[in-house]
Amino acid sequence: MNKETLPIIGFIGIGVMGKSMASNLVEHGYKVNVYNRTKAKAETLVNKGAHLSDSVAELASKSDVIITMVGYPQDVEEVYLGNEGIVENVRSGTYCIDMTTSTPSLAKTLYEECKKKGVSVLDAPVSGGDIGAREARLAIMVGGDMSTFEKVMPIFSVMGGNIVLQGPAGSGQHTKMCNQIAVAGTMLGASEALAYAKQAGLEPTRVLESIETGAAGSWTLSNLVPRMIKEDYSPGFFIKHFIKDMKIALTTAEEMGLNTPGLSLAKELYEQLAEQGEDSSGTQALIKYYL
Known part of the structure; x- marks a missing residue:
């Protein structure tokens, strides 16, 4: 497939992971339109084309x-269903x-609302953090129609490896909840x-050498x-977003x-960590609770 036949991709949400995901698409020859509320975050992508x-x-x-x-369910709802949102402006035949x-x-609501406009929708949350996004090794968990899934698989394959x-x-969202429940327990352990x-x-690095295999x-x-050992708490995934995910999982459960x-x-x-000002730290900052 040459560049002339590649679909034009619109990417909304240039955060820690979204930036790398969109960048991989640009680097693979896709024409990419980007939108982010904080426009400065898109500067690197614009410089790439x-x-x-x-x-x-x-x-x-x-x-x-x-x-x-984007960040939260309310952001998804606004982007899709709000005034000047996707549903109001999308062309029939588009894939979301x-x-x-x-x-x-x-x-499920987005699927039904977009279907009325002749638009196909997949819910496809990911796992793998900033590293997985940067290296295109994300696990992508998908919900929706097989025909739509097959159509956009080439795009998924640019961003992830386990689709x-x-x-x-x-x-897809139910599967991501399974993922987050497992992650929550693993982070505690x-x-x-x-x-x-x-x-x-004990020497923590030496202990890790023994137990990680x-x-x-x-x-x-x-x-x-x-990262915990190095006291590097920079976000691969924000604590505030993990709390959001856990709340969704608890409510659904x-x-x-x-x-x-x-x-x-x-x-x-x-x-408790968020209340202490750690809401924008990475999830590995949980170690601070024990120190």
């Missing part, structure tokens, strides 16, 4: 595929992909293990514990009659 749109409406009217990667971690119920259609609209190592007078091995252990005490504890500890 992306076009900065003045509004969501402008971007929606000039793109064949629209990807959204919401890669924000949002609620399964909103994903799975989980089921109908909302299934990794933080407590590191705190224990320090308290016992055994039964305790995990992405968190290999990628975030080294309660609606299904499922009790998740481990998730409740993790949310409580992270909320």
Whole structure:
């Protein structure tokens, strides 16, 4: 497929992960329209060849595929359903992909509302943090129609390596909740293990060498514990966004009659950190609770 036949992509949300995801698309030859509320964050992409749109409406009217990667469900709702939003300005036949971690119920609403306009929608949240986004190794969890999934697979493949259609609209978001529940427990375990190592007078890096390849091995252990040891709390994923995700997971679990005490504890500890001013730190800052 040459550049002339590639669809024009609109990318909304140039944050820690969105910036790298959009950059990979530009580098693979796609013409990319970008929009971000803070326009300065798009400067690097514009220098690479992306076009900065003045509004969501402008971007929606000039793109064949629209990807959204914003902060919260209310942001998703505003971008899609608000005045001058995507639904109001999108062309029939456009493909929309919401890669924000949002609620399964909103994903279903977007699917139905866009369908009325002849627009196909996928909910496709991701996992892998800033590193996965930068290296195009994201896990992409998708909900929606198979035909739409197959159509945009070439675009997904530029951003991630583990791309799975989980089921109908909302299934991607449900799968991301499974991911975040697992991450919450793993973060607790990794933080407590590191705190224990320090308290016992062990060399943390040496301990990590022993345990990361055994039964305790995990992405968190290999990628975030080294940051904890170096006291590097820069965000690969913001605490404030992780709290948002855990709240969605808890609410959805309660609606299904499922009790998740481990998730409740993790949310409580992270909320304490947020109250201490750590809401914009990376999730690895959980270690501060134990120090």
